[in-house]
Amino acid sequence: GAGVSQTPSNKVTEKGKYVELRCDPISGHTALYWYRQSLGQGPEFLIYFQGTGAADDSGLPNDRFFAVRPEGSVSTLKIQRTERGDSAVYLCASSLGLAGGNEQFFGPGTRLTVL
Amino acid sequence: QQQVKQSPQSLIVQKGGISIINCAYENTAFDYFPWYQQFPGKGPALLIAIRPDVSEKKEGRFTISFNKSAKQFSLHIMDSQPGDSATYFCAASSGSARQLTFGSGTQLTVLP
Numbered sequence: 001g002a003g004v005s006q007t008p009s010n011k012v013t014e015k016g017k018y019v020e021l022r023c024d025p026i027s028g029h030t031a032l033y034w035y036r037q038s039l040g041q042g043p044e045f046l047i048y049f050q051g052t053g054a055a056d057d058s059g060l061p062n063d064r065f066f067a068v069r070p071e072g073s074v075s076t077l078k079i080q081r082t083e084r085g086d087s088a089v090y091l092c093a094s095s096l097g098l099a100g101g102n103e104q105f106f107g108p109g110t111r112l113t114v115l
Numbered sequence: 116q117q118q119v120k121q122s123p124q125s126l127i128v129q130k131g132g133i134s135i136i137n138c139a140y141e142n143t144a145f146d147y148f149p150w151y152q153q154f155p156g157k158g159p160a161l162l163i164a165i166r167p168d169v170s171e172k173k174e175g176r177f178t179i180s181f182n183k184s185a186k187q188f189s190l191h192i193m194d195s196q197p198g199d200s201a202t203y204f205c206a207a208s209s210g211s212a213r214q215l216t217f218g219s220g221t222q223l224t225v226l227p
Contacts, residue, residue: 004158033214042121042204042217043159056214091158095213102147102208104215106158 002026004107006092012113013082021077021110025094032075033104034067035091043091049075050097082114119207121218129226134192136221138205141186145207149215150179150190153202162203163190195225 005024013019025032031050035043045059049069057067064082069075079086089111093104120139128134138148147166151159165172165179165188172179178191192199202222206215 031213035215040220042206042220043215045214045216048214059214093158093215102213102215103149103161103164105161106151108156108158 004092004094004105006090006107006110008110009108010111010113012115014115015082015084017082017114019079019082019112021079021090021112023075023077023092023094023107025073025075025092026105029094029096029105030072031095031097031104032069033093033095034075034077035093035106037089037091037109039088046077046090079112082112084114087112087114119205119216119218121205121221123221124219125222125224127224127226128195130195130197132195132225134190134195134199134223134225136190136203136205136223137187138189138207138218139185139187140207140216142207142209142216143186144209145216146210147208148179148181148188149206150177151204151206151217153204153220159204192223195223197225197227199223200225 007022034046037043047067048056052072064080067077089109091109093106095104149164150162152162153159163174163177176193181188202220205218
């Protein structure tokens, strides 16, 4: 079956603009995660959804970042008033959730560049 | 408490050699330890994972060794191939906090 997909693959925006990043998880996966990966570093956790609700949003750096998953499948990460420091690859992962192990499968990421 | 420390930062081995990457953790609540392989421009791909009830897990040329008392685990790549050249990340998570905490990565180069 299809893996995790993310759109767009690349996003270039200007400082202060609003952006939305989309994630389509593997069908049947109830858990969805967002991570951020800066150049030369490991992914860092942002937020975790179990179903429609955010089970843990402790990794969101500030209130400019917000994510939703209204129907328990597709998720959107929203960043307001973007800053140059937001430039990174945003990764989405999905897993079977509480019903299974914690094997997380990642999408290809969205590379965000804030000019 | 949440940190996972990974070494070395980079590693160069000859084709056919053994690549060894090490990780150490502090949080004793961690109960799941995966390794991911990442190629440039791609997302991390799950390679192999272990839980602390076993000391070793082998899948093909990849083996995880786990030392619970030392809070360390390592990835061994046997018969390393140029196609294995990538960045490898160790990670850990716990049952209560399912997000993965990643190491800083090891850039592996396998020379032909």
